Amino acid sequence: MDQLIASLHEALPDEAILTDPDVTATYANDMAGFCEAGAPAVVVMPRTVEQVQHVMRTATALRVPVVPQGARTGLSGAANATDGCIVLSFVRMDRILEINPVERIAVVEPGVVNAVLSRAVAEQGLYYPPDPSSWEQCTIGGNIGTGSGGLCCVKYGVTAEYVLGLDVVLADGRLLSTGRRTAKGVAGYDMTRLFVGSEGSLGIVVKATLALKPAPREQLALAAEFPSAAAACEAICEIMARGHAPSLLELMDRTTLRAVNTMANMGLPESTEALLLAAFDTPDPAEDLAAVTAVCKAAGATEVVPAEDTAESELLLQARRLALVALEKxxxxxxxxxxxxxxxxxxxxxxxxxxxxxxxxxxxxxxxxxxxxxxxxxxxxxxxxxxxxxxxxxxxxxxxxxxxxxxxxxxxxxxxxxxxKEWLAREIGPVGLELQRGIKKTFDPLDLLNPGKLF
Amino acid sequence: MDQLIASLHEALPDEAILTDPDVTATYANDMAGFCEAGAPAVVVMPRTVEQVQHVMRTATALRVPVVPQGARTGLSGAANATDGCIVLSFVRMDRILEINPVERIAVVEPGVVNAVLSRAVAEQGLYYPPDPSSWEQCTIGGNIGTGSGGLCCVKYGVTAEYVLGLDVVLADGRLLSTGRRTAKGVAGYDMTRLFVGSEGSLGIVVKATLALKPAPREQLALAAEFPSAAAACEAICEIMARGHAPSLLELMDRTTLRAVNTMANMGLPESTEALLLAAFDTPDPAEDLAAVTAVCKAAGATEVVPAEDTAESELLLQARRLALVALEKxxxxxxxxxxxxxxxxxxxxxxxxxxxxxxxxxxxxxxxxxxxxxxxxxxxxxxxxxxxxxxxxxxxxxxxxxxxxxxxxxxxxxxxxxxxKEWLAREIGPVGLELQRGIKKTFDPLDLLNPGKLF
The missing domain is CATH 3.30.70.2740 (Alpha-Beta Plaits)
Known part of the structure; x- marks a missing residue:
């Protein structure tokens, strides 16, 4: 332990190394319940790639496990500490290095907060779609680690589709560059996609090149009340089968609606068993909303309220935003x-x-x-x-x-x-598990990178 | 050799096993130049997953390399035979197993021809975007192996973005299912994307679940003549920086234009150094074409011809279709x-x-x-x-x-x-190469799957 701290101090400033147990204990968990968490030996907050490399070289030399962390808003315990580990927190490595409208890319450090990036690219007429609910807190590094999604994915896809290239510090401290800055590229195995969703178990992402889209138009939403979940789901299937491209298509069940109604007094009728929210950012969203209104009515919607402007849309979407807060009560x-x-x-x-x-x-x-x-x-x-x-x-x-x-x-x-973890094994089966473990071993033979996660 | 053929006959019908050297020799190559090719010991044409598993079990037992092939339209020698190998040709395993408009997926065998799938899904109002030039011949299995692109990728992305899940026969004959039928999923490492572009070196794809898009509107094109490549490229950068979403944005240089002009007498003026083709399948393509026309003129285009209907568009795109044929002359x-x-x-x-x-x-x-x-x-x-x-x-x-x-x-x-191969090593560097070789070894410890490709 003394050796570990001394070793870290060789290349990191004092302020980057937290050892007070009362402080380090606050870095033990992400937001998942029912997950064990150990006590970190130290929390390190690097500002440079070289510092991360030093941490990993130290970890390898002393056989200390490393748990990378972003904003710890994760919901599966992937960022939970293990006893005696180095927590590697990226909150200070949060620079946006480049936003390029011609290449439609951004290059960022892993600690950049999703909302900060989203706003920065929006200022240049660009759009970084993945929008997890925690977007005001969560970091791009965490988004890459978990393969985050969000509300707009139904039209714009998930994090994996926006990561073009990565700089990754490997378990032994070596630096690997994957992928590219170009729109296309198939040179060798897709290492970039392998890191996305790998929960820090294969390497530590220290830089990401992200694809951007042109800024979308403002979206217009509708709310549709259904007498059963089945009727709402029938409408959803029909909307998708007809080739509509909603920028948002969200459903709340009866239990959620009751909770929201109780908390916010939204005045939803008791008879409503499911509420569907659909939005379009197409050139003529009113036309799309009219078509979707017809689909919803045909599926049995008792009431369909299309917004006439953005302000009305926001009001309709309010119920969805309150859902989790209401259920937490x-x-x-x-x-x-x-x-x-x-x-x-x-x-x-x-x-x-x-x-x-x-x-x-x-x-x-x-x-x-x-x-x-x-x-x-x-x-x-x-x-x-x-x-x-x-x-x-x-x-x-x-x-x-x-x-x-x-x-x-x-x-x-x-x-x-x-x-x-147990459920991953059930989903992918023994052959898949064996191969995933083989990949892990190729990248991290000493099992130091976020050990005990995934499998 | 006798043992190999005898072993294959145990689970495959005679008609699936070709051993005549005059015949097998015709399966030695894909369409790449400057690539060595060996003489296959046998060409096997399976119709079922079980037959593929038998081939791989046999190959492993007898330590015989296996080279998977689709239509052999590839341009890098990835489908070239090695001496004494089993060529595993998927041309008879070509069923479309499912097209599902609600889930927006197709499930196919690897030998399905790209154009056959594209037409089949179009009949149901759906769209499988990846459109390599060889789309009338090339197979989905080959597309997955190489990570194919095409003309529409500028708007719709490449093959990797359309592969949701795979069934893969491993080197030892075991069957692995990767990915999912759902729109999203992040359970474990992204094995599906690892197989896309792996050129048959990690496993043999025997089934693919593909994402589909709603059928796009018809596209409208323009052609713009430029006095220099630099001016054309300036227009391209400006088009992308302004957030346009062309469904096609192609460029031909002077040499190509001369060849096309000579062959087809297109009447392009000698002063044209570059021809830009842009198309839009947006709700109002004429509006987009007008905006792009202005961009092209500002960048120095000497002539811009927007099509007024689909027939005119097709005429404009004709030059691009003839480019390769003209250069081949x-x-x-x-x-x-x-x-x-x-x-x-x-x-x-x-x-x-x-x-x-x-x-x-x-x-x-x-x-x-x-x-x-x-x-x-x-x-x-x-x-x-x-x-x-x-x-x-x-x-x-x-x-x-x-x-x-x-x-x-x-x-x-x-x-x-x-x-x-040599260039891959230069692009990804020694660390990347070492890890890619490690992945290969995890999946194929005996180096039987398309050996000598990639690295």
């Missing part, structure tokens, strides 16, 4: 699941989740990035009530089992971390 | 390079290529997917003239060196194969 804690199913199975997923909630006598509200089939069942529970916490954990797992049964995946955008 | 052979550079360096790439041609006294025409910075310098030469062939090979390499110097990649969409 139901009990003292929540666990947010992240099961993605084929669109055609969405109704079964939502109704099945309601059945799980009833069976375990729990409140589970479902918000979904419905256009992608990506559901976020929010399990509400009181961690002080041992039996309720146990039932919460069981229902969380049953939700994943249901997702797999419906042809889905255990994680659409939150990642595996610690929380879903 | 210059000398008896061509070698097509595939260097992708940042858009802002495109003019330097084109002018630099012209200088290389002059220095080596060769004809080298450049067609480019200009919106992506992806150039295809076509080196024309007579293979019967040893010195000219030597100069062709040298200039081909100098073009790649120039691309790297300009911050580009040696291959935008054709892959590495045999042709660019």
């Amino acid at each position: 139901v009990r003292s804690a929540t666990m947010i699941d992240d099961v993605c199913v084929p669109r055609s199975r969405l109704a079964e997923m939502i109704d099945g989740t309601a059945a799980i909630a009833e069976r375990h006598d729990l409140t589970i509200g479902v918000c979904a990035h419905a256009g992608d089939g990506n559901t976020h069942p929010v399990v509400c529970f009181d961690p002080g009530d041992a039996d309720e916490a146990r039932r919460a954990r069981i229902s969380f797992d049953e939700i994943m089992a249901l997702g797999l049964e419906l042809g889905g995946t255990i994680t659409g955008e939150h990642g595996v971390g610690i929380l879903k | 210059v000398r008896s052979a061509t070698m097509i390079d595939d260097v992708c550079v940042p858009r802002s360096r495109l003019a330097e790439m084109i002018d630099g290529t012209a200088a290389i041609a002059e220095r080596h006294d060769l004809t080298i025409g450049v067609c480019a997917h200009a919106g992506d910075g992806n150039t295809h310098p076509v080196v024309c030469f007579d293979p019967g003239d040893a010195d000219e062939a030597r100069r062709a090979r040298i200039s081909f390499d100098e073009i790649m060196a120039l691309g790297l110097e300009l911050g580009g990649t040696i291959t935008g969409e054709h892959g590495v194969g045999i042709l660019k």
